[in-house]
Amino acid sequence: MSEHTILALVSIITAGLTMALGAIGAAFGESRIGAAGMDALARQPDEAGAITRNQFVALAMVESTAIFCLVIALVLLFANPLLPAR
Amino acid sequence: MSAEVFTEHVLVWLGPVPLTRTMATSVATSLFLWGALAPVGRAVARTPEGRLAAAGRLMYRFLRNLVTETVGHPSRGLEIFSGSLFLFIAGAALLGQLPGFAPPTTNLAATSALAVLVFLAVPFAGIRARGLSGYFKRYFQPSPLFFPLHLVSELSRTLALALRLFGNMMSGHLIVALIVALVGLLVPVPLMALDLLIGLLQAYIFTILASVYIGAAIRVGEEEGA
Numbered sequence: 001m002s003e004h005t006i007l008a009l010v011s012i013i014t015a016g017l018t019m020a021l022g023a024i025g026a027a028f029g030e031s032r033i034g035a036a037g038m039d040a041l042a043r044q045p046d047e048a049g050a051i052t053r054n055q056f057v058a059l060a061m062v063e064s065t066a067i068f069c070l071v072i073a074l075v076l077l078f079a080n081p082l083l084p085a086r
Numbered sequence: 087m088s089a090e091v092f093t094e095h096v097l098v099w100l101g102p103v104p105l106t107r108t109m110a111t112s113v114a115t116s117l118f119l120w121g122a123l124a125p126v127g128r129a130v131a132r133t134p135e136g137r138l139a140a141a142g143r144l145m146y147r148f149l150r151n152l153v154t155e156t157v158g159h160p161s162r163g164l165e166i167f168s169g170s171l172f173l174f175i176a177g178a179a180l181l182g183q184l185p186g187f188a189p190p191t192t193n194l195a196a197t198s199a200l201a202v203l204v205f206l207a208v209p210f211a212g213i214r215a216r217g218l219s220g221y222f223k224r225y226f227q228p229s230p231l232f233f234p235l236h237l238v239s240e241l242s243r244t245l246a247l248a249l250r251l252f253g254n255m256m257s258g259h260l261i262v263a264l265i266v267a268l269v270g271l272l273v274p275v276p277l278m279a280l281d282l283l284i285g286l287l288q289a290y291i292f293t294i295l296a297s298v299y300i301g302a303a304i305r306v307g308e309e310e311g312a
Contacts, residue, residue, distance in 0.1 A: 049155075050155070053155070053294065056287070056290065056291060056294070057291065057294055057295065057298070060250065060288075060291040060295070063250070064246050064249070064250045064253075067249060067250050067253035067254060067257075068246075068249060068253070070253045070257055071249050071252070071253050074091050074092070074253075074256070075092070077091075078091040078092055078093075079091065079092040079093075
């Protein structure tokens with residue numbers, strides 16, 4: 001295998017790993033936020049608007065770690081600085 | 087399928103200035119919003135009891151509530167700024183469902199421009215509301231040692247805003263493009279619906295976060311008084 005083939009292979013595998021491992025953490029975090037939000041909604045249905053709004057903001061914050069992993073995976077696949085430009 | 091994730095499709099060169107596809111789609115989104123919302127504005131002025139006017143008022147009340155609840159008091163400037171952000175991102179997500187139309191928010195440069203707008207609006211709103219020294223006091227708040235931390239947080243949250251919007255919009259777009267290349271008919275429809283939902287949700291989240299950041303700058307010092 002040539003040097004570039006090895007680099008491409010490692011990049012593809014790393015992109016998959018990045019996305020897989022990055023999604024785990026975000027999934028756990030978002031499930032906890034969802035559970036806490038449901039709990040709060042059941043306790044205080046009157047505050048549904050505020051709870052939902054803050055829940056969405058928290059979800060977006062937690063999700064950004066997965067999105068950063070996605071961007072890194074996309075960089076590895078489509079804008080890899082080590083591979084020759086296509 | 088041509089994957090243009092980080093590269094940019096140049097349509098025309100105007101001398102040394104490239105006219106890219108993102109520029110064209112941004113202008114198209116703005117024109118679409120203007121064309122769709124100008125009649126609503128006229129309807130509110132002319133026939134306040136009509137359906138179109140009711141829809142316009144509902145939309146405006148949604149945006150005003152969003153700003154009022156995050157800032158604590160009504161703020162007309164922030165309503166205009168946040169409302170424009172929301173309508174642009176949501177309109178881009180809606181137009182992205184058209185075949186062959188890549189929303190401008192699938193481009194990292196476009197989302198970075200939106201995030202930089204928020205980054206610049208924070209000191210602008212803060213200085214206008216609190217005065218120069220009142221605003222910059224915030225950076226030295228618990229103790230002057232926190233100054234670098236405040237700086238890093240401002241920069242990293244701007245980066246996060248840009249990357250979050252780009253990642254969400256681009257991922258939806260890529261997934262739909264992949265499924266279309268694989269199957270084609272009808273199978274991508276649920277994924278397109280999910281893409282639309284995520285696009286509207288991201289517009290909401292971007293708007294909320296922008297309002298929270300700017301609201302925090304406006305409210306500097308109110309917390310200590312309370």
